[in-house]
Amino acid sequence: MKGINVNLQFESISQQEQTPLLQSLIEYSNRDIACFDVPGHVRNQGVEILNYFFGESVMRIDINSSPYMDNVSNPCGVIKEAQELLAKAYKADRAFFITNGTTQGIHAMMLSVINEGDKVLLPRNVHKSAINALIFSGGVPVYIQPEYDDDLGISLNLSVECVRKSLEENEDVKVLFLLNPTYYGACTDLKEIVKICHERNVLVLVDEAHGAHFPFYDKLPPSAMECGADMSAVSIHKTGGALTQASALLLNSKNIEGDKLLQTINMLQSTSASYLLMASIDGARSNLVTKGEVKLSKALNLARYAKAKINKIPGMRVVSDELLHKTGVYFVDETKLCINVKGLGISGYKVYELLYKDFSVQVELGDMYNILALVSIGTTKEDIDKLIKSLSVISKSEALGHENKDLNLSKDLSNNMSIRQITPIVAISPRNAFYSKKEEVTLDKSIGRICAECIMAYPPGIPIISPGEVITKEILDYIKLLKQNNAYMTDMKDKDLKNILVVKK
Secondary structure, eight states: OOOOOOOOOOSOHHHHHOOHHHHHHHHHHTSOOOOOSSOTTTTTTSOHHHHHHHOHHHHHTOOOOBTTTBOTTSOOSHHHHHHHHHHHHTTOSEEEEESSHHHHHHHHHHHHHOOTTOEEEEETTOOHHHHHHHHHHOOEEEEEOOOEETTTTEEOOOOHHHHHHHHHHOTTEEEEEEESSOTTSEEOOHHHHHHHHHHTTOEEEEEETTOTTGGGOTTSOOOTTTTTOSEEEEOHHHHSOOOTTOEEEEEOTTSSOHHHHHHHHHHHSOTTOOHHHHHHHHHHHHHHHHHHHHHHHHHHHHHHHHHHHHTTSTTOEEESGGGGGSTTOSEEOTTEEEEEOGGGTSOHHHHHHHHHHHHOOOOSEEOSSEEEEEOOTTOOHHHHHHHHHHHHHHHHOHHHHHHHHHOOOSHHHHHHHGGGGOOOOBOSOHHHHHTSOEEEEEGGGOTTSBBOSOEEETTTTEEEEOTTBBOOHHHHHHHHHHHHTTOOEESOSSTTOSEEEEEOO
């Protein structure tokens, strides 16, 4: 694959071995303190069942802010020190701990630079958090259609040419928001796109939820900070090893004021931010810097081993670096095993279900044609072999022969899948649609109406339709198709999806 040499010679590896917040938290928990503050479990003294399942050591370090442990809203002690180490690790000017996932980071990025009415250029395959950020800020989306792979049934990434054309057609755009990588591991030529945007004074914000591991191994795609993006939000819990919801917001301060960003974060983040989560970022960062190259090399080798084995299973194939031949894909994260199962004649949703129910194998997601398995620093060869064996058994299952007769995954389905290539018609801003008067109508009576809610399959949490967009027959057909294949649909008012919320006339 194409690659950029990443300089992993940090200013001081020994400095990056330090975990100031984690160590201070452990020391604080070992002190003999009579606690008359929150939380109410008072370390490990009040809730025995939590002590039993979580362990007393975890309960003792679940504390609230104190003068001795710094405060994330205005860090000036150990949190400040830990965030500075995080910034150095990611080659950013500043880094901020985020304890409500990258969703909160994306909201903070958008709200810190977008005013009501500002135009935001973004691909249609963004996570719902980006759409919700537009609702909060009042920003107006201008969609760029990402490249699309009909064979796989997945959206890829943005091409440089498409971004350039969109900027020329929308000279008043203030921000470009994009993904590095997509859920399936596809990365665009981000460095060139940043250059084009900055020449036009357009800020570049990056959802890097699935790329927290990029800076720590030179066989992986380059990170947003390395490519010169203005801000990026990274899910350190997803691929970096921190606890769930532990993320970070990274800032290149050349074009954005850091203090304004901190004010925005403080508007969104709890004043009782979890020290467990923040300390896990501190520990994960140290691990990535000092051991990441070895662990990520192992993960990449395991992914390539899995690909070679799975490609020999009838009806299945792993698609990774082959995507480099596609428009809009400049790098690929091979640790994301996109396993195409169309040759089995059953959907990825069904394979996802079979893996979990029959083999106790949990993959990241299933879609119409694929399943996605993530290989990370914690994955073992035993895990990989179990996945390979389970997929082999599914492929050989006699039950599939019966199911193949009942499920058409050929021409008609391919036509339906092209819904992801349709750029939606934005009639009004997401904010105006969300706060409008609404009414509930049946799906078939909703064509031509303005949608007032989000509807999506989760994972990956990419809206099929968002507030402010015009409902079309193609969109409804795709929603019905997902329902028929037992996709987990979310965010809509009617959980049975017989009706849809629209803007009242």
